[in-house]
Amino acid sequence: MKKSDEMNTFHHLIRGIILIGFMLLLFKLLLTNNITLLIAPKMIRFIYFTLFVLFTLGVLLIIRGTSVQKHPYHCDCDGQHSYPTSFGKSLFLYLLFIIPITTGFLFANNILDSSVAINRTIKLGASSQDTKPSKAVKDTNKTNVTAKSNDTLTNQHEPLSETEYTKLKKDMLQTKRINIKEKTYVPMMTIIQDNLQSMIGKTISIKGFVYREKNFMQNQIIVARFGISCCVADASVYGIMAKGNVAALPKDKWVQVIGTIEQTQYDGGTIPSIKIKQISKISTPKQPYVFDAGIQIE
Known part of the structure; x- marks a missing residue:
């Protein structure tokens, strides 16, 4: 076998192993x-x-790389294709793929935290606000609501129908205590923002990590969750402001907050907030993110 054929065989084999x-x-x-x-x-x-x-x-590349049969290494396109000719070039090329595979097996997965949130859009009560405190609050925008909401909604990763969303809204308006759950996080936050006057005075229970903006007072935090539509690259931060004895809470600590819904002004806009009655530290949930699947138009 010629040296060029041996090199071609090697490249097929290593590429098959990488795949x-x-x-x-x-x-x-x-x-x-x-x-x-x-x-x-x-x-x-x-x-x-x-x-x-x-x-x-x-498998096909590995079979081709280990086969003793000679194969033609050309195609009918106009461009010319060639493998790296030196060991250094080959090593550099394949390390670009081998290193991510190796680190993926060896290292634990990290979840998004405040260091990422500071560069993302913060949606307080599902209203869009710039993460930088120097910027003014933008007008409240309706966001897509997320996954199936309560026990009667079986698939949390499919869009809510308009009927299901209407039922969820009706239930929230009628109840005196609102428990924000992972399956219903985004639509419930949207409903609270869109119907804030009707929500004032209701008791709310919510879980999330502690996040603070630079212009916050010592008694202010955001109880936040990262919401994902497709992948972590498009993650936004959903949350609600909470006020109380929270100065000693470290950032990124996961907490459960129980309190009363109020309204407050922040950077020129009206947003919901929680007057804290009870706050407790909790462990990071197995699934720290919430998912925004949208509303299915009927």
Whole structure:
């Protein structure tokens, strides 16, 4: 076998192994359910297709790389294709793929926190506000509501129908105590903002991590969650302001807050806030993110 053929065989083999490596990494994320720390559950169906494609291409390249048969290494396109000719170039090229695979297996997954939130849009009561305190609050905008809401809504990762959203809104307006749950987080925050006058005085229970903006007073925090529509790259911060004895709470600490809904002014806009009656530290939930699936127009 010529030296060029040996090099081509080597490149096919290493590329096949890299594809299998990515396939195994995705498979590991699926088995541990850590895939939802990277993408929204509605995207998982595409990961299964990706697994199949990576496995198929990886096996074909490995078979080709270990085959004693000679194969023509050309295509009918106009451009010329060639493999790296030196060891240094090959090493640099393949390390770009091998390092992410290795770190994915060796290191634990990190969740988004305040260091990321400071550069993202903060949605207080599901209203869009610039993360920088020097900017004025923008007009309240309706956001897409998230996943299926209560026990009667079975699939939390599909869009709410208009009927389901209307029922959720009616239930929230009629009850005196509102429990914000992961499955209903975004639509419930939207309903509170859009119907703030009717929500004032109701008791609310909510979980999230402690986040502060630079211009906050010592008695102010945001009880926040990262909301994801597609993947962590598009994550926004949803939350509600809370006021009370919170000066000693460290940022990013997860808490459960129980209190009374009020309204307050912040940077020129009216937003909901919680007058804290009880606050307790909790452990980070297994699924720290909430998912925004939208409303299905009927």
